[in-house]
Amino acid sequence: MAETDLGSLIEMNTMDPRTALMSFRNMCRAVRRIHNLRIAHRDIKPGNFLLMGNGIIKLSDFGTARLLDGTTPGILADYAQFPPGDFGYVAPEMLASLHDDDPLLALGADVFSLGSCLFEIFSGVPLGVQLFDHSFQMDLMQAMGAVKRGQRIRTYDQFVMSIVNSHPLPSIATFSQDIPKCIVNQLDDLYRSMAAINYRQRLRDFEHIFLKINRCILTLENQEKIRRWREKREREHKALIEKREQRMRSVGVRSLK
Amino acid sequence: MIVTSDNENVKQAESAPQFTANMPHLNPLAAASSIAITKHADGITLEFVPDREKSDLVRGSGTIADKMIARSEKEVARRPKSAKAHTTLGIALLNAGDVNSAQAEFEAALSIDPVHYVAALNLARTRIEQGRFEDAERIYFHLKEHYPQDPTPVLSLANMAIRKGQYDVAARMLRDAIGLGHKAITAKHLLGLMLLKLGRNREAISILRLAAHLEVRSPALYEALGVAYNVEGDYRRAVVALKTSLSLNPGAQDATRGLAFALLELKQTDEATNLLVGYLERNPQDYAAKQLLARAYAARRQYRSAIAQLTQVWSDIDEIDEKDSTMLSLRVNLANNIGAYYLENCEIQQAELWFGRSISIGPNVSPIPYNNLARVSLRKRAADAAFEILRRAKDRFGDNPDTLFMLSVCYYQVGLYDTAIAQISGLVESGKATPEIQCFLSSVFFEGKGDYETGMRIAKDAFKRFRDNDVAANMLAYAYLLMGDPVAARPIIEAHIEKDDEHWTHPSTRVTFTATYGLLRITEGDLKEGTRLYRKAEKMCSQLGLKELARVVVQKMNLELARAYIRNRDFESATEKVREGLAIRDGNLQYEQHLQALEKRLLGG
Numbered sequence: 001m002a003e004t005d006l007g008s009l010i011e012m013n014t015m016d017p018r019t020a021l022m023s024f025r026n027m028c029r030a031v032r033r034i035h036n037l038r039i040a041h042r043d044i045k046p047g048n049f050l051l052m053g054n055g056i057i058k059l060s061d062f063g064t065a066r067l068l069d070g071t072t073p074g075i076l077a078d079y080a081q082f083p084p085g086d087f088g089y090v091a092p093e094m095l096a097s098l099h100d101d102d103p104l105l106a107l108g109a110d111v112f113s114l115g116s117c118l119f120e121i122f123s124g125v126p127l128g129v130q131l132f133d134h135s136f137q138m139d140l141m142q143a144m145g146a147v148k149r150g151q152r153i154r155t156y157d158q159f160v161m162s163i164v165n166s167h168p169l170p171s172i173a174t175f176s177q178d179i180p181k182c183i184v185n186q187l188d189d190l191y192r193s194m195a196a197i198n199y200r201q202r203l204r205d206f207e208h209i210f211l212k213i214n215r216c217i218l219t220l221e222n223q224e225k226i227r228r229w230r231e232k233r234e235r236e237h238k239a240l241i242e243k244r245e246q247r248m249r250s251v252g253v254r255s256l257k
Numbered sequence: 258m259i260v261t262s263d264n265e266n267v268k269q270a271e272s273a274p275q276f277t278a279n280m281p282h283l284n285p286l287a288a289a290s291s292i293a294i295t296k297h298a299d300g301i302t303l304e305f306v307p308d309r310e311k312s313d314l315v316r317g318s319g320t321i322a323d324k325m326i327a328r329s330e331k332e333v334a335r336r337p338k339s340a341k342a343h344t345t346l347g348i349a350l351l352n353a354g355d356v357n358s359a360q361a362e363f364e365a366a367l368s369i370d371p372v373h374y375v376a377a378l379n380l381a382r383t384r385i386e387q388g389r390f391e392d393a394e395r396i397y398f399h400l401k402e403h404y405p406q407d408p409t410p411v412l413s414l415a416n417m418a419i420r421k422g423q424y425d426v427a428a429r430m431l432r433d434a435i436g437l438g439h440k441a442i443t444a445k446h447l448l449g450l451m452l453l454k455l456g457r458n459r460e461a462i463s464i465l466r467l468a469a470h471l472e473v474r475s476p477a478l479y480e481a482l483g484v485a486y487n488v489e490g491d492y493r494r495a496v497v498a499l500k501t502s503l504s505l506n507p508g509a510q511d512a513t514r515g516l517a518f519a520l521l522e523l524k525q526t527d528e529a530t531n532l533l534v535g536y537l538e539r540n541p542q543d544y545a546a547k548q549l550l551a552r553a554y555a556a557r558r559q560y561r562s563a564i565a566q567l568t569q570v571w572s573d574i575d576e577i578d579e580k581d582s583t584m585l586s587l588r589v590n591l592a593n594n595i596g597a598y599y600l601e602n603c604e605i606q607q608a609e610l611w612f613g614r615s616i617s618i619g620p621n622v623s624p625i626p627y628n629n630l631a632r633v634s635l636r637k638r639a640a641d642a643a644f645e646i647l648r649r650a651k652d653r654f655g656d657n658p659d660t661l662f663m664l665s666v667c668y669y670q671v672g673l674y675d676t677a678i679a680q681i682s683g684l685v686e687s688g689k690a691t692p693e694i695q696c697f698l699s700s701v702f703f704e705g706k707g708d709y710e711t712g713m714r715i716a717k718d719a720f721k722r723f724r725d726n727d728v729a730a731n732m733l734a735y736a737y738l739l740m741g742d743p744v745a746a747r748p749i750i751e752a753h754i755e756k757d758d759e760h761w762t763h764p765s766t767r768v769t770f771t772a773t774y775g776l777l778r779i780t781e782g783d784l785k786e787g788t789r790l791y792r793k794a795e796k797m798c799s800q801l802g803l804k805e806l807a808r809v810v811v812q813k814m815n816l817e818l819a820r821a822y823i824r825n826r827d828f829e830s831a832t833e834k835v836r837e838g839l840a841i842r843d844g845n846l847q848y849e850q851h852l853q854a855l856e857k858r859l860l861g862g
Contacts, residue, residue: 011339011342013341086328087321087324087325087328088325088328088329088345095321124341124344124375125344125345125348125375126345128325129325129329129345129348129349129352130285130348132321132322132325132352133352137321137322137352140321161507162506162507162508163506165474165475165476165505165506166476166505166506166509168472168474168475170284170285171284171439174284174285174286175286175374175375176374177374177404177407184439185439
């Protein structure tokens with residue numbers, strides 16, 4: 001039986017950064033597993049990751065999942081004009097109903113949702129709620145309003161090109177003061193590459209994603225060592241300069257200060 | 258020199274150039290909104306621009322925002338004691354434009370967790386949206402105490418200081434925020450705008466450039482850099498920065514207008530026209546862009562197209578509240594500019610109608626329509642009407658330089674040279690005179706008073722002050738020719754005569770310059786070439802629709818040829834030219850007097 005889900009865990013705000021990253025790595029593993037089976041989950045969110053008694057994380061709620069075997073029909077009508085998934089984590093191309101034209105896009109949309117989960121784990125705010133604000137929505141509706149099926153991808157690409165730079169993904173550190181400074185840049189890079197608004201630029205290679213997560217974990221685990229190493233390097237650098245100046249003074253040359 | 262500035266150089270009433278710098282949106286929790294920057298002669302003003310209207314997004318209409326709210330409400334129902342759930346619902350409500358409900362949710366979150374960072378910052382944002390700045394400030398101070406190393410409250414407090422006009426305090430706080438933040442892009446962006454306000458343009462540009470280099474994909478930063486260059490007057494760099502901004506965000510309205518402005522300042526009218534035409538197809542309601550397009554068309558002498566753009570704006574704003582002073586000023590300027598384009602297009606009646614309309618809408622807004630109407634009267638040889646209009650302008654606006662200039666022209670035309678000089682000599686002495694006014698004063702001394710020494714001194718002074726100005730160059734060359742020194746006049750004329758059409762201050766300046774070149778050739782003894790150049794100037798007048806000026810050019814040609822023939826002792830040809838000159842009706846009064854004097858001399862043997 002599951003003890004709790006990750007959504008509740010985020011709610012309690014009891015996870016330290018290292019545990020959060022380890023959990024996130026397990027979430028990515030679960031999604032990679034279903035993607036390898038050509039299944040798109042389409043409702044990835046912290047609440048759908050169950051934490052078992054033995055610490056294992058399991059992905060649940062496959063109600064909106066689809067087997068991408070080439071025979072899956074268009075599903076737009078099934079969802080009464082709105083795409084599947086939770087709006088706090090859904091990818092923008094799903095909001096634009098692009099999966100109707102190309103069901104394979106749902107795989108990339110799952111990665112976006114994972115990026116959103118990472119954002120929420122550290123910031124406490126679902127990315128979709130923060131990102132898809134009024135202006136985004138108006139722009140999207142204006143761009144996609146009267147576009148027919150089969151022509152959506154092209155229109156959406158134009159839309160994304162026009163808004164991608166004016167809607168930058170905010171830094172996670174903006175929302176939380178508890179994130180260790182040493183991993184802020186790495187975390188931002190990881191979530192921004194996974195939750196890139198332009199699905200063509202999104203990082204979908206899980207090996208690469210694991211590499212980035214591991215780098216964050218390593219930095220965290222070794223931050224004390226890194227700090228000491230940096231201090232040592234600085235001391236050595238200063239000593240070197242001092243030694244060089246002494247040698248210069250001995251031959252009568254003075255540095256300009 | 259042929260005096261043209263009296264009635265040809267009609268004045269456009271242009272609002273002070275306004276640019277908008279949008280915030281880079283890199284820190285969604287900081288208090289920030291777009292800032293309108295207006296460039297005046299004595300510095301710039303900053304004004305916060307409200308974000309896009311949210312009224313068209315209604316709750317319950319089945320939109321994405323509605324779904325977000327439903328989702329967040331479900332979460333709150335599940336976890337009523339969760340500050341995070343209330344905050345998320347608050348953000349969703351805020352995004353949908355429901356500020357009051359959002360505020361209630363943030364307050365609920367803060368009652369659970371009094372130092373909930375995101376809830377507190379968002380609550381402060383809602384307070385700002387409601388104009389409750391003191392409440393917002395209190396929240397930011399509270400946050401600053403709890404999170405002393407966080408730049409967002411400091412940045413937001415700086416924003417509050419800007420709203421209160423405490424620019425030095427804001428600049429100091431922004432420097433603190435830069436010290437606290439990692440890249441501190443938003444703080445750098447705001448500090449750049451602040452330094453622009455404080456007149457430290459170079460510093461502002463350098464900090465905005467640094468911010469743009471740190472965040473190379475932010476269109477807002479390049480836009481702000483372009484605005485800074487536009488304010489500084491470095492239009493070439495403004496074009497580069499704004500083009501970069503537009504390549505990053507192709508639909509940006511403010512960047513497009515800023516780029517069009519810079520291109521027009523650089524006289525790249527074709528590029529500006531193409532940019533604006535494409536832009537207006539997508540944004541047909543942008544009045545400012547339409548006015549810029551009208552300016553571009555006018556620079557290409559497509560006055561009909563320029564008028565069409567302005568009349569469209571005129572009819573669109575016809576029903577807007579007339580008590581709004583900004584709109585009143587816009588309507589006065591529009592009517593004046595439509596009149597000005599009609600006058601440039603030689604449709605005098607229409608011009609008169611629109612100038613009159615401009616005055617009747619807002620008699621106390623600007624002296625420009627009065628002066629332009631006086632120009633029309635002078636064109637119609639109605640000096641009395643011009644005097645009356647200018648008297649009204651003087652009563653309302655005092656000693657406006659352009660009004661004084663026009664009065665001076667009126668007095669000159671009726672032969673009251675001393676009064677003409679008295680009107681504008683104060684302006685010239687105080688250094689407030691434009692090149693046109695100073696050159697006109699010089700020509701009054703030459704043509705009216707016959708005081709060559711003073712005329713020469715003023716012409717030299719004008720050339721010294723406005724070295725690159727073609728009007729000043731023309732006046733000095735003409736002065737040298739009158740003093741019988743073609744050697745000194747030649748290099749001055751040669752420096753300008755080959756300029757392209759768009760580089761002349763005004764099309765009529767090219768006409769007078771060509772006429773002065775003709776005078777040079779006549780003075781040098783090449784009467785045939787001199788005549789050809791005068792005829793060329795006359796043809797230019799016809800092409801520009803300047804019939805009155807064409808008559809003056811021919812009159813002047815006959816006068817100068819007659820003088821040359823007298824110098825060559827060919828009295829028969831001189832008499833013929835004098836007669837041809839005197840046959841011209843409604844020319845220049847002074848030239849007519851000179852021709853009459855020559856006729857007396859020739860007839861008297």
